[in-house]
Amino acid sequence: MIPFPLIGIYGGTFDPIHFGHLRVAEELVEILRLDEVRFLPAGCPRLRNKPVASQHHRMAMLQEAIHDNGRFRLDDREIRRSGESYSVESLRELRDEFIGKKTAFCFIIGIDAFMKLSSWYLWRELFELTHFVIVNRPGHASVVNQAILPPELKNECLGRWTHDVEMLRSTQSGHIFTAMTTLLDISATTIRACIAAKKSARYLLPDTVLNYIGIHHVYHEEK
Numbered sequence: 030m031i032p033f034p035l036i037g038i039y040g041g042t043f044d045p046i047h048f049g050h051l052r053v054a055e056e057l058v059e060i061l062r063l064d065e066v067r068f069l070p071a072g073c074p075r076l077r078n079k080p081v082a083s084q085h086h087r088m089a090m091l092q093e094a095i096h097d098n099g100r101f102r103l104d105d106r107e108i109r110r111s112g113e114s115y116s117v118e119s120l121r122e123l124r125d126e127f128i129g130k131k132t133a134f135c136f137i138i139g140i141d142a143f144m145k146l147s148s149w150y151l152w153r154e155l156f157e158l159t160h161f162v163i164v165n166r167p168g169h170a171s172v173v174n175q176a177i178l179p180p181e182l183k184n185e186c187l188g189r190w191t192h193d194v195e196m197l198r199s200t201q202s203g204h205i206f207t208a209m210t211t212l213l214d215i216s217a218t219t220i221r222a223c224i225a226a227k228k229s230a231r232y233l234l235p236d237t238v239l240n241y242i243g244i245h246h247v248y249h250e251e252k
């Protein structure tokens with residue numbers, strides 16, 4: 030059987046994008062042999078505070094960060110859509126766009142976000158639309174310990190776990206893969222706080238993004 034092309038979908042607020050995100054995407058391209066990673070910035074996330082930077086700035090910073098990587102792409106559908114952002118809608122649309130093409134999607138997610146998956150809109154349907162690839166984050170419980178998941182989510186995940194990349198390529202959705210990417214203790218919250226406090230955020234995110242932040246005075250006001 031010919032394996033499916035595999036596309037990583039990386040959702041987030043990216044407020045701003047940083048090396049924690051970029052390194053995960055780069056390593057997953059190698060580990061999973063991803064054909065492409067699509068960064069999918071949330072327009073108006075339903076379950077968290079409104080992003081600090083405008084949609085325009087978050088998109089521009091993402092573009093600055095990924096333009097020189099041939100496998101990274103910006104997918105602005107949630108920004109273009111008005112109202113709250115629902116991953117399920119984006120994945121439905123993507124599935125429609127790829128109809129007839131045997132392509133599998135891997136939704137890339139940190140363990141901190143995956144732990145809250147059962148609060149997402151129509152979360153069970155997500156498993157019909159995509160695989161999940163979970164990565165660890167410093168300061169959060171390890172993905173390897175499935176016992177940490179809330180009961181409802183743990184039950185839904187039963188029978189879906191795999192260590193086999195080929196399983197992700199031979200089916201279109203429904204599996205969960207845990208990837209041991211390099212742990213980088215970087216968060217957008219810390220970066221925003223550094224900038225607001227006029228401290229250096231250098232080496233936490235690409236220089237091009239930091240320059241953009243400086244030129245456009247993003248995050249310079251204390252929140």
Ligand code: ATP
Nearest residue numbers: 040041042043049138139142166213215216217218
């Ligand atoms: P904030 O500090 O504003 O909450 P963040 O740094 O967590 O932002 P998001 O855009 O909210 O970044 O994250 C998008 C996705 O990337 C989430 O699934 C999150 O778990 C993951 N992620 C963010 N930072 C890291 C990191 N340093 N290592 C691994 N995964 C990360």
